[in-house]
Amino acid sequence: MDQHIAESIGRPDLVRLDDGLVCLRFETMKVVSALAAVRHLLDTGAVRRGDTLLDSSSGIYAYALALACHRHGMRCHIVGSTTVDRTLRTQLAVLGxxxxxxxxxxxxxxxxxxxxxxxxxxxxxxxxxxxxxxYHDDIHYLGYRAVADRIREATGATGLTLVGGVGSGASTGALARYLREGSEGPDDVELVGVQPYGSVTFGSEHVADPEIIIAGIGSSIPFGNVAHELYDTLHWISFDAALAGSVDLLRRHAVFAGLSTGAGYLAARHEHGRDPGRTVLFIAADTGHRYADSVYARHREAARLADLAPREVTDRSELDLPWSRMRWNRAPAPFRAAGSGR
Known part of the structure; x- marks a missing residue:
């Protein structure tokens, strides 16, 4: 039995959508990393119960850290983006x-x-x-070891392709690292990162999306805990293409998830089509509730996935909307993305 609701919220579901296509669905993914990070800080004496934990967030991490602080008797202070909506603001206030x-x-x-x-x-x-x-401390990798163990148990670690938004690097980077620890060869676990246009993390800052930078999967400033050398392939996906992915995922599989999940689903379907013999697992980081108006209310505008395909590029100078794909081949960080250090 769970001792706190955060433990239940942080436990993902594994849903097989099709032969070889699996969704790792979280209610709120960053609860996994926040809980483990706070527990580690307490266990090592870096903080004590009653201390104040501080961070910046565009939304999901704010809720995750507030839950972790509630679980462990800590105080929580968040500097929030304008994307923190009214519902989340109310939850944070009640949580203290x-x-x-x-x-x-x-x-x-x-x-x-x-x-x-x-x-x-x-x-x-x-x-x-x-x-x-x-965005810079590797303690946020720790919570994903248990998730990786569950993925390995359910799917095996051979012939697995993991797809997800890069964001701070903790979720996809940690899962790939832990899954590769139990694999037999370097190609047993492939990591496919999803980025928005305009993100400096993998060098797409020169291409602007006329809609928005999809929150949570990219950044306009360098992040220190993105391990670029873990990634095999990158997909850059625009808002409109991610919207189409989100709507199709709900319509076809009844999975109601956020915009970054729509982008990951689009990339995962493409990777599965390229190599049907591999199991492709994509991350659904949160539910779709905060995107009800900005994404799902526009479902009639959504393009058919059959009409979408990535532009294959060999250099970042060739990136173009609405969707580009490039082999990264576990290369180091681009110069402008390497400013923070892990």
């Missing part, structure tokens, strides 16, 4: 978390920069606070 919501900003890079600057101001005022550094 402090949320500082930044002023509206149409420039994601400026929004992220301002949030980091505010973190430093708070630390100067309260040096006793502990900054969780979800």
């Amino acid at each position: 978390a402090t949320l500082e919501r930044m002023e509206p900003c149409s420039d994601l890079k400026l929004d992220q920069k301002r949030r980091v600057e505010r973190i430093h101001e708070i630390l100067a005022e309260h040096p006793e606070y502990h900054w969780m550094r979800q």
